[in-house]
Amino acid sequence: MRRFTGKVAFITGAASGIGRAAALAFAREGARVAIADRTGGALEQVRAEIEEKGGEGLALRCDVSVPEEVEAAVARAVERFSRLDCAFNNAGVENKAAPVHEIALDEWDRILDINLRGTFVCMKHEIGQMLRQGGGVVVNTSSGAGIRGVAGGASYAASKHALIGLTKSAALDYAKANIRVNAILPGNVETPMMDRFTGGDIQKAIDLEPVGRLGKPEEIAEAVLWLCSDLGAFVTGASIPVDGGWSL
Numbered sequence: 215m216r217r218f219t220g221k222v223a224f225i226t227g228a229a230s231g232i233g234r235a236a237a238l239a240f241a242r243e244g245a246r247v248a249i250a251d252r253t254g255g256a257l258e259q260v261r262a263e264i265e266e267k268g269g270e271g272l273a274l275r276c277d278v279s280v281p282e283e284v285e286a287a288v289a290r291a292v293e294r295f296s297r298l299d300c301a302f303n304n305a306g307v308e309n310k311a312a313p314v315h316e317i318a319l320d321e322w323d324r325i326l327d328i329n330l331r332g333t334f335v336c337m338k339h340e341i342g343q344m345l346r347q348g349g350g351v352v353v354n355t356s357s358g359a360g361i362r363g364v365a366g367g368a369s370y371a372a373s374k375h376a377l378i379g380l381t382k383s384a385a386l387d388y389a390k391a392n393i394r395v396n397a398i399l400p401g402n403v404e405t406p407m408m409d410r411f412t413g414g415d416i417q418k419a420i421d422l423e424p425v426g427r428l429g430k431p432e433e434i435a436e437a438v439l440w441l442c443s444d445l446g447a448f449v450t451g452a453s454i455p456v457d458g459g460w461s462l
Contacts, residue, residue, distance in 0.1 A: 216244040217439065218439075222245060222246050222298055223299065224287075225248070226250045226276065227278075228304070229249075229251035229257040229259075230405065231405030231407060231431050232400065232434045232435060234431065236434075237249045237260055238263060238264065239436065241270075245300070247264055247270070247271050247272070248290075248294070250276040250287045251276065251305070272291060278332030278333070278335065279332050281335045285335075285339050298340060299350050300352075301337075301353070303336045303354045306328060309368075313366060325370055326372070329377070330376050340352060350392075351394045351395075351441065353397065354398075355377075356374045356375075356397040357374040357399055358455060358460045359374045360374035360375050360397070360453065361378070361455070374399075378397055378453045381396065381451065381453065382453075396453070398438060398441070399453055399461065400434045402422055423460055424459035424460065425458035429456065429457065437456045
């Protein structure tokens with residue numbers, strides 16, 4: 215299948231995990247891919263993988279908590295590829311586990327600045343371009359923690375709950391402008407973030423999954439591509455769990 219031939223995808227948090235899997239999947243299906251992350255070396259490796267497989271990639275150093283870097287990254291992607299059809303706002307970080315009364319204000323701000331404010335700033339510039347060209351699709355990475363509580367994870371859960379509200383509101387704002395906005399809600403997935411969160415004890419995460427295993431980044435990526443494709447053309451404002459039943 216080559217669902218994205220002639221299309222351009224912009225992906226944040228693309229140096230590893232779900233973002234990397236999505237970048238490779240978009241490229242495999244014909245898209246030109248702009249990949250953004252604050253981790254330069256790993257990002258270049260992903261770009262090289264894209265081009266080794268015959269795709270076209272553009273690596274962009276970008277910290278989504280810095281609005282000027284986001285604006286510049288989107289502008290460079292459009293300068294290189296002339297348009298922006300699909301935006302996958304995947305950049306995010308986990309919190310340091312702590313009950314609410316022990317959360318430091320700077321830690322709270324760090325999580326919200328990256329996970330929520332960073333996604334908002336990305337959307338602001340991505341959607342601006344999509345309006346100019348007549349349409350596009352945005353997918354935001356929320357989490358199963360966006361629809362349930364997580365002990366010790368108030369800042370992360372708050373940011374991911376808020377992303378769902380942002381997604382739904384934006385979907386209504388642009389429904390008549392041929393711009394769809396949706397969110398995916400991954401569960402426990404085999405990523406570097408999960409390694410950090412569990413301290414390397416992955417079995418703790420597996421035990422939380424009703425299906426008895428972790429998800430694979432490629433499984434989340436497939437959901438993203440479906441939402442961005444013509445097969446998902448009647449879907450906007452949706453928040454879709456891809457989590458093996460964890461959020462039930």
